[in-house]
Amino acid sequence: MSNPSSFATLPQRQITDEQVEEYRSFYVELLGFVPPRIQARTDLLARVDPELLARQEELRSHCMYPDCFDTKTSQLMLFAILLVNLQDAAKLHALAAYRAGATFEELSAVVNLVFLFRGLSAANLGAEILQGLAKSSEGSS
Structure with missing residues (x-):
């Protein structure tokens, strides 16, 4: 069995908490809350790949909300x-x-x-x- 003290810790966020909350605000507006998987993804990518997080959110917004659909x-x-x-x-x-x-x-x-x-x-x-x-x-x- 592994020793709990040997577990790796995640790196610090590379973007501000405010930037993470800005990404999450879309979900709060849409759903009234941020789903746990979205919380996990935005937190992890804010720590390890904030550029990918920005690209994912931009792509999601572009695909989910084309001008032709409400x-x-x-x-x-x-x-x-x-x-x-x-x-x-x-x-x-x-x-x-x-x-x-x-x-x-x-x-x-x-x-x-x-x-x-x-x-x-x-x-x-x-x-x-x-x-x-x-x-x-x-x-x-």
């Missing part, structure tokens, strides 16, 4: 894409679409489209996501 439309499409693959990030994009103005009717229609090509697994996961979203939005009202 935020709601982009988030509905991302929800569908991730739901087809049964990825847990589908939940975050359902939340983002809802916060951007998508109705439960629209979110459910996305689940139904995905069902046609992915089957009951996706329909079940989509229903679970929407039920959870409805429950959490009731609690915050």
